[in-house]
Amino acid sequence: MNTAMTKEELTQVLDQALQDVTERTAGVRLHQGDQPPGEDLCTVHITFDRGFNTSLTLCADTSLLARMARNSFHEDAVTQEDLEEFSKEYLNVLCGKVTGAMFRATQIPAHFGQPVFYHGRYEPEGQEVQFILTYSDEHSEGAQLIHHVPCSSEDGAGETKQEGHIK
Amino acid sequence: MSRQIMIVDDSRLVRVQLEDVLKGTDYEVAAYCRSGEEAIEQYSTVKPDLVTMDIIMQGMDGLDAAEVILKHDPNARIVMVSSLAYDDTFERAKAIGAKGFVDKPFHQEQLLKVFEQALL
Numbered sequence: 073m074n075t076a077m078t079k080e081e082l083t084q085v086l087d088q089a090l091q092d093v094t095e096r097t098a099g100v101r102l103h104q105g106d107q108p109p110g111e112d113l114c115t116v117h118i119t120f121d122r123g124f125n126t127s128l129t130l131c132a133d134t135s136l137l138a139r140m141a142r143n144s145f146h147e148d149a150v151t152q153e154d155l156e157e158f159s160k161e162y163l164n165v166l167c168g169k170v171t172g173a174m175f176r177a178t179q180i181p182a183h184f185g186q187p188v189f190y191h192g193r194y195e196p197e198g199q200e201v202q203f204i205l206t207y208s209d210e211h212s213e214g215a216q217l218i219h220h221v222p223c224s225s226e227d228g229a230g231e232t233k234q235e236g237h238i239k
Numbered sequence: 240m241s242r243q244i245m246i247v248d249d250s251r252l253v254r255v256q257l258e259d260v261l262k263g264t265d266y267e268v269a270a271y272c273r274s275g276e277e278a279i280e281q282y283s284t285v286k287p288d289l290v291t292m293d294i295i296m297q298g299m300d301g302l303d304a305a306e307v308i309l310k311h312d313p314n315a316r317i318v319m320v321s322s323l324a325y326d327d328t329f330e331r332a333k334a335i336g337a338k339g340f341v342d343k344p345f346h347q348e349q350l351l352k353v354f355e356q357a358l359l
Contacts (some may be wrong), residue, residue: 161250169343
C-alpha cells in the first residue's frame with residue numbers, strides 16, 4: 073500500500089481544494105500569485121492528529137476573510153465572532169475535501185482536530201514549513217495556505233508505521 | 240405539498256448553504272439541530288420527510304445519531320452531508336441505513352438528486 077504522497081501531489085490536492093471550496097462557499101475566486109497577505113491578517117490553524125502528522129495554516133487578509141464571511145452568511149456586515157466562525161468552518165470544509173483526496177491516494181483515513189483562530193500570524197511550535205501556496209483575488213487581497221511538518225530534528229516523527237507521510 | 244427537511248449540522252455555513260440551495264424548491268426546512276442528541280430528541284416531534292445529517296459534530300456524531308433514529312423509525316430517510324468522503328464512511332452510512340451521501344461543499348443539482356433518490 074502506498075502510504076506516501078509526494079509534495080507535488082499534495083500541493084495539487086490543496087490547490088484544487090482551496091480554489092473549489094472558496095468559490096463554492098464564498099463566491100470568491102482565488103488564483104495563485106506571489107503577493108502575501110498584508111499586516112492586518114488572521115490565521116486559522118488545524119492539526120492532523122491521525123493518519124498524517126502534519127498541520128495546515130491559512131493566513132489571510134482580514135478584509136478577504138470578512139468579505140468571504142459576508143458572502144457566505146449573506147450579511148452586509150460581520151462581527152469578529154462571525155469572522156472567526158466562518159474562518160474555522162471554511163478550513164473545516166477545506167480539510168474535509170483534502171483528507172478525502174489524501175484517502176483516495178493513500179487509503180489512510182486522516183483525522184483533523186478543531187481549527188483554532190488567531191488574529192495576526194501564528195506559527196505552530198515544533199513544526200516547520202514544508203511549502204506555502206500564495207493566493208490573491210481580483211481585489212489584490214491575499215491568502216497563504218501553509219503546510220507544516222514536524223521539525224526535522226524530531227527524527228521520523230511523521231513516519232510511524234500506521235501513518236502516511238508527505239515526501 | 241412541500242417536503243419537510245430537518246437539518247442536523249453544527250455549521251452555520253452549511254445551514255446557510257442548504258437554505259440557499261433549497262430556496263424555490265419543493266423542500267422546506269422544518270427544523271435545525273446542532274447535534275446528534277438534539278436530532279434524536281427532535282425527530283419524533285418534527286416527523287420530517289427527510290433528514291440531512293452531518294457526521295462530525297460536538298457530542299454524538301451523525302452516524303451514531305442516524306443509527307438511533309433508524310432503530311426507532313426504520314422508515315426514516317436520512318442523507319449524510321459531510322466532507323468525510325471516505326469509502327469506509329460511505330460503507331458505514333450505508334450499513335446503518337442512510338439513504339444517501341452528499342459531499343461538502345455541495346452543488347444544488349447533486350443535492351436535489353440525492354434527496355429525490357432518498358425519497359423514492
